[in-house]
Amino acid sequence: MELIGFAFFQRALFSALLAGIACGIVGVWIVTMRISFIGVAISHAAFAGALLGLVLGKSVIFFSFLFSFLACAVLGPLSDKGQLHPDTSIGIIFSSTLGLAFLFMGVLPEGKSQALNLLWGSILTITHQDTILLVITVALLIIVSILFFKELQSVIFNREMAKASGISATIFFYLILFLSGMTISTTLKSVGGLLVFALVINPAAAAYQITYSLKKMYLLSTLFGVLSGWGGLFLAAQFNLPAGASIVIVSTVIFIFSVLFSPKRVNNEN
Amino acid sequence: MKNIKIKLNNISVGYLTETVIHGLSTEIAEGEFVGLFGPNGAGKTTLLCAINGLAQITEGNLYIDNTEFNIFNENKFRRVMGYVPQHFDIDPKIPILAEEVVSMGRYGKTGLLRFPSTKDKDFITEVCALLEIQHLLKKPFGQLSGGERKRVLIARALVKDPEIMLFDEIFAWLDVKMIDRVIAIIREIQTKRRITTLMVSHDIEIIKTLCTRIIWMEDGKIVFDGDRENFLKKLEVKQWN
Numbered sequence: 441m442e443l444i445g446f447a448f449f450q451r452a453l454f455s456a457l458l459a460g461i462a463c464g465i466v467g468v469w470i471v472t473m474r475i476s477f478i479g480v481a482i483s484h485a486a487f488a489g490a491l492l493g494l495v496l497g498k499s500v501i502f503f504s505f506l507f508s509f510l511a512c513a514v515l516g517p518l519s520d521k522g523q524l525h526p527d528t529s530i531g532i533i534f535s536s537t538l539g540l541a542f543l544f545m546g547v548l549p550e551g552k553s554q555a556l557n558l559l560w561g562s563i564l565t566i567t568h569q570d571t572i573l574l575v576i577t578v579a580l581l582i583i584v585s586i587l588f589f590k591e592l593q594s595v596i597f598n599r600e601m602a603k604a605s606g607i608s609a610t611i612f613f614y615l616i617l618f619l620s621g622m623t624i625s626t627t628l629k630s631v632g633g634l635l636v637f638a639l640v641i642n643p644a645a646a647a648y649q650i651t652y653s654l655k656k657m658y659l660l661s662t663l664f665g666v667l668s669g670w671g672g673l674f675l676a677a678q679f680n681l682p683a684g685a686s687i688v689i690v691s692t693v694i695f696i697f698s699v700l701f702s703p704k705r706v707n708n709e710n
Numbered sequence: 711m712k713n714i715k716i717k718l719n720n721i722s723v724g725y726l727t728e729t730v731i732h733g734l735s736t737e738i739a740e741g742e743f744v745g746l747f748g749p750n751g752a753g754k755t756t757l758l759c760a761i762n763g764l765a766q767i768t769e770g771n772l773y774i775d776n777t778e779f780n781i782f783n784e785n786k787f788r789r790v791m792g793y794v795p796q797h798f799d800i801d802p803k804i805p806i807l808a809e810e811v812v813s814m815g816r817y818g819k820t821g822l823l824r825f826p827s828t829k830d831k832d833f834i835t836e837v838c839a840l841l842e843i844q845h846l847l848k849k850p851f852g853q854l855s856g857g858e859r860k861r862v863l864i865a866r867a868l869v870k871d872p873e874i875m876l877f878d879e880i881f882a883w884l885d886v887k888m889i890d891r892v893i894a895i896i897r898e899i900q901t902k903r904r905i906t907t908l909m910v911s912h913d914i915e916i917i918k919t920l921c922t923r924i925i926w927m928e929d930g931k932i933v934f935d936g937d938r939e940n941f942l943k944k945l946e947v948k949q950w951n
Binding site for chain 2: 472474587588590591593594596597598600601602603604605606607608648649651652653654656657704
């Protein structure tokens with residue numbers, strides 16, 4: 441526990457707090473709207489973009505943003521208009537972005553360690569700039585969740601019905617997708633391209649098992665996200681494990697407990 | 711001379727490659743209660759969805775209050791249209807209460823960055839009392855029965871204080887007592903507010919009871935459009951044939 445005294449570990453704890461809040465909020469939208477297939481595709485696109493940034497020697501986060509936004513721009517209309525079954529679109533985007541990621545990894549001019557850091561995450565080496573971007577993302581997510589609570593709630597309930605009520609449901613759907621892309625891009629370095637999606641889904645899915653209130657779901661999901669982040673960090677420090685993988689394991693354990701003790705499960709069984 | 715509330719000018723409506731409604735034209739006057747009748751696949755639900763813009767009109771024009779409905783003004787018109795869909799599947803675990811579902815009907819009218827006022831809340835309470843759903847309000851929407859959900863959705867459509875109502879098989883899932891209750895409520899609202907209403911139903915008794923005009927559709931076209939008496943005559947001829 442003497443690690444707490446070190447600046448890098450304090451920065452990692454702060455980043456885990458921010459990543460937990462950001463992924464917790466985005467997870468609520470993705471889980472309640474049942475669009476996890478889009479989230480998976482976005483996270484893989486972000487990973488491929490980050491690797492292209494490395495290849496070109498440019499900003500990893502910028503290219504990660506760019507690729508995740510492109511994935512949103514492709515997947516959004518497909519999902520919105522129902523022209524392609526989600527299984528098909530996820531299959532195409534998932535495999536092609538993963539293909540691109542490995543292609544970029546293959547042509548990396550220097551060693552592969554940076555690429556592997558993006559794959560598994562390296563929360564202990566997070567920079568000041570990364571933290572600032574995470575702060576901006578979290579602030580934006582909190583502001584949007586509060587200011588547009590009623591519109592987002594309507595879209596979560598049913599997009600068609602939200603439209604029929606005179607709400608610009610399509611605009612809010614795209615806002616959700618782009619904020620998901622932004623969150624995944626900014627948390628990519630700390631949690632890792634392959635693992636970030638678990639931190640989006642698991643805390644929100646655990647909260648979903650527990651409450652019938654959307655406001656409480658936001659709070660529980662962010663709480664579970666932060667607990668996963670901090671729990672994972674301490675596990676990693678204690679047993680010398682990879683931090684990203686430990687965070688995801690803790691979030692999975694929280695999810696399993698939430699399913700076992702879910703009041704909704706009891707209700708449905710009755 | 712009555713004001714024309716809804717005018718459909720030679721509209722065709724389709725989903726992806728399939729055209730469901732073919733060149734349909736009609737006018738609905740303000741305060742009219744129109745029943746949409748016909749076999750499955752006739753295009754009745756699609757017609758309702760075309761009027762509130764949920765189904766895409768591929769040809770022709772739709773006018774509400776003599777103004778063409780388009781993507782720039784669709785939300786303005788939707789805020790005065792109540793819509794109750796036929797099917798409504800939802801995850802039983804969804805973290806949304808029945809009272810929130812009812813309030814959502816008012817959100818479009820409330821506007822961005824604003825929350826329902828006391829006046830809005832009083833009106834919502836009044837509508838819930840009318841539909842006798844106060845005891846359901848604190849329950850999760852996904853945990854309600856089919857009939858209870860239907861009543862909550864009717865309340866959701868009414869809380870926006872609509873000028874146009876679009877009902878799609880609203881009596882399905884309701885028990886006999888509740889059907890009578892909902893018919894009485896609709897009549898009461900109709901007497902007080904004279905909302906222009908289009909109602910899809912397979913139930914001839916309900917159509918006869920509520921509608922003053924009936925549009926009979928088959929294969930995406932209108933095969934009969936007239937008053938209740940002529941509709942019954944047409945029905946009789948159809949049955950004999």
